[in-house]
Amino acid sequence: MTVQPSAAAAAGVRSQAPSRPSDATIGMIRQLIGFPTTSRDSNLELIHFVRDYLRSNGVEDVRLTFDDDRRKANLFATFGPRLEGGRGGLVLSGHTDVVPVEGQPWDTDPFAMVERDGRLYGRGAADMKGFVGVVLAKLPRFLEHDLKTPVHFAFSYDEEIGCIGVRRLIADLADAGVRPTACMVGEPTLMRPIVAHKGKHSWRCKVRGHASHSAYAPQGVNAVEAACEIVAFLKAMQRRFRDEGPYLPEFDVPHTTVHTGVIRGGTQLNIVPHECTFDFEFRFLPGADPDALFDAVKGYAEGTLLPEMHRVQPGTGFSWELLSSMPGLNVDPDDEIVRLARALSGLSDTGRVSYGTEAGLFEQAGIPAVICGPGSIEQAHKPNEWIALDQVLQCERFIDGVIERVSA
Secondary structure, three states, X not given: OOOOOOHHHHHHHHHOOOOOOOHHHHHHHHHHHOOOOEOOOOOHHHHHHHHHHHHHOOOOEEEEEEOOOOOOEEEEEEEOOOOHHHEOOEEEEEEOOEOOOOOOOOOOOOOOOEEEOOEEEOOXXXXXXXXXXXXXXXXXXXXXXXXXXXXXXXXXXXXXXXXXXXXHHHHHHHHHOOEOOEEEEXXXXXXXXXXXXXXXXXXXXXXXXXXXXXXXXXXXXXXXXXXXXXXXXXXXXXXXXXXXXXXXXXXXXXXXEEEEEXXXXXXXXXXXXXXXXXXXXXXXXXXXXXXXXXXXXXXXXXXXXXXXXXXXXXXXXXXXXXXXXXXXXXXXXXXXXXXXXXXXXXXXXXXXXXXXXXXXXXXXXXXXXXXXXXXXHHHOOOOOOEEEHHHHHHHHHHHHHHHHHHHO
């Protein structure tokens, strides 16, 4: 893939584009939103729909990689010229799963797209079935052109719970000797190219206490209280990063963050709780050592709290489980794929964000990746999630530019 950035050329593509997204794109987004692919559920109905759509358009090179239960699958499709040794090609990547809607006050059915006031509403409209819908709707145009480099579609499962599915997809490509040159991940960025994001490690701590009657609380070991002391330690870490850094002002949150999101423990008030579980995470800047962050928490728990617990009951303690681990992204701003994204977006600058994506895993696998997609992350995961029609149109123009470049 050869990139010759030209804002004028990109502007020329845009000037020929319509003022509204195509009916094909809107219809594709509608169909994708109609599949309730919450991460806890199967995505196979959507994946099979996409597979059949690709094959009906003559794309036969379609690979599926499944989870252990074969309830979910990634899809990787390739079209265009065959290059020696499976090398080359541009990956257009998106995830198929969405976050739950339970407990959110939606005004409409979240899995039935509604167009209103210049917006498309529905779960996944922004994150990220808008991008996937544009890419799929543009397939016939890709196939009409004389592509000079392969194009790959990569659609994964379980991104929302730790970028789980894409790991198998990437491993399968390595085993098959498929070596793409670059990747674009279409997470919602308002079509601004993003070259870096934080890494993330999330952990679960289980506290083993010792039950007793609350009237004799000193004879027990209160697992909830021990958990809360660790949570307070985590909060102190967060304050320290907020107040003292280190900082990278290019990020929208310019420091490492620490967060506790779930805690469960106790049965009733007059029983000293014997067990408590809580989940916490680190979202760390490039260059930070996530293992050192975790070691500080574990060191406090087992060095400060555990001796006091053991004085009451030796069987008490802590267990730790790594729930997810995502590498950060830190692609060279002058990399070919970044220059392409800048040229086609018409933007000269790039950004850095605090949320994680699959782009870091592609980069870790030796495939330089940039993030650029329609919609705003501010609309993701919320009730009445939406994407602006103007953003969908910008994405269509961007993909038209991609088609021109891979055909040049």
